[in-house]
Amino acid sequence: MKEAKVAAKTAKDPKSTSRQDLEVDKAQATVGNRFCENPKMSMRDVNVFYGEKQAIQDVSVDIAKNEVIAMIGPSGCGKSTFLRSLNRMNDTVDGCRVEGEVLLDGDNIYQQNLDVVELRARVGMVFQKPNPFPKSIFENIAYGPKIHGLADSRVDLDEIVENSLKKAGLWEEVKERLHQPGTGLSGGQQQRLCIARAIAVSPEVILMDEPCSALDPIATARIEELIEELSQNFTIAIVTHSMQQAARVSHRTAYFHLGKLIEVNPTERVFTMPENQLTEAYITGRFG
Numbered sequence: 001m002k003e004a005k006v007a008a009k010t011a012k013d014p015k016s017t018s019r020q021d022l023e024v025d026k027a028q029a030t031v032g033n034r035f036c037e038n039p040k041m042s043m044r045d046v047n048v049f050y051g052e053k054q055a056i057q058d059v060s061v062d063i064a065k066n067e068v069i070a071m072i073g074p075s076g077c078g079k080s081t082f083l084r085s086l087n088r089m090n091d092t093v094d095g096c097r098v099e100g101e102v103l104l105d106g107d108n109i110y111q112q113n114l115d116v117v118e119l120r121a122r123v124g125m126v127f128q129k130p131n132p133f134p135k136s137i138f139e140n141i142a143y144g145p146k147i148h149g150l151a152d153s154r155v156d157l158d159e160i161v162e163n164s165l166k167k168a169g170l171w172e173e174v175k176e177r178l179h180q181p182g183t184g185l186s187g188g189q190q191q192r193l194c195i196a197r198a199i200a201v202s203p204e205v206i207l208m209d210e211p212c213s214a215l216d217p218i219a220t221a222r223i224e225e226l227i228e229e230l231s232q233n234f235t236i237a238i239v240t241h242s243m244q245q246a247a248r249v250s251h252r253t254a255y256f257h258l259g260k261l262i263e264v265n266p267t268e269r270v271f272t273m274p275e276n277q278l279t280e281a282y283i284t285g286r287f288g
């Protein structure tokens with residue numbers, strides 16, 4: 001009923017649609033293509049709470065192997081919260097509780113006794129603000145492989161560092177100054193360093209939370225190219241406020257609104273023919 005009312009209003013005069021008219025229906029189910037045949041990760045009925053407050057409500061969705069999935073939606077809708085629940089980063093947030101299942105290759109990452117450090121090596125994360133360690137460029141990359149015992153010798157380590165920097169498209173710019181501080185790089189270079197650091201431990205999934213929001217258009221374009229290259233080897237979930245970016249880099253797009261997953265569809269479909277009015281209102285800039 002409510003949906004029909006919104007549709008009628010939207011058709012008459014799109015500009016008159018107020019935020020209130022677009023309140024998410026409590027019984028709203030996700031529309032679109034949520035599930036896939038060969039999921040790398042499967043989320044089922046995920047609910048996330050901060051104390052009493054619910055930030056994510058009944059989200060079920062798969063992420064396919066080698067897929068790039070974009071997560072979009074208005075500020076505060078729960079994108080970062082949901083992303084953090086995919087590698088138990090929410091464990092580090094006081095008062096945060098996650099319910100439901102998050103499966104990685106079919107195994108629930110919330111099972112007891114799971115090694116969270118190993119999990120975060122398999123499901124790596126790149127944050128909004130580049131956060132290199134206060135160490136050399138070399139050490140920024142070498143740290144993870146060392147603690148995970150991925151390198152038997154110095155030669156192995158050199159090779160991992162070089163390969164990770166190459167995959168992150170940074171090698172040529174830093175090969176002469178590997179032993180200088182990572183914090184001395186430009187913002188865009190620091191973000192590629194953080195991507196190289198995530199890659200160095202051979203993750204299977206990379207979560208990116210607005211990885212380009214602190215970067216200029218050239219550095220952003222470089223990271224976007226990189227995402228496309230990386231998707232050949234990794235599965236990527238990226239949160240972005242840039243719809244152009246979502247359209248450029250992702251295969252499917254997930255639209256969140258007030259803690260609910262409203263729609264998941266192939267990216268082209270979401271930006272040309274969204275299935276839900278809320279998605280449409282957001283992508284046409286009527287709110288958000």
Ligand SMILES: Nc1ncnc2c1ncn2[C@@H]1O[C@H](COP(=O)(O)OP(=O)(O)OP(=O)(O)O)[C@@H](O)[C@H]1O
Pocket residue numbers: 050055073074075076077078079080081082093
């Ligand atoms: N540590 C926290 N403690 C309490 N509430 C929180 C915490 N982090 C987030 N929230 C709340 O959870 C909801 C979702 O926040 P979240 O940061 O996931 O949104 P978002 O979609 O990533 O927003 P943005 O686009 O602004 O980054 C918001 O209402 C926010 O205020």
Ligand SMILES: [Mg+2]
Pocket residue numbers: 079080081209
């Ligand atoms: Mg966020």
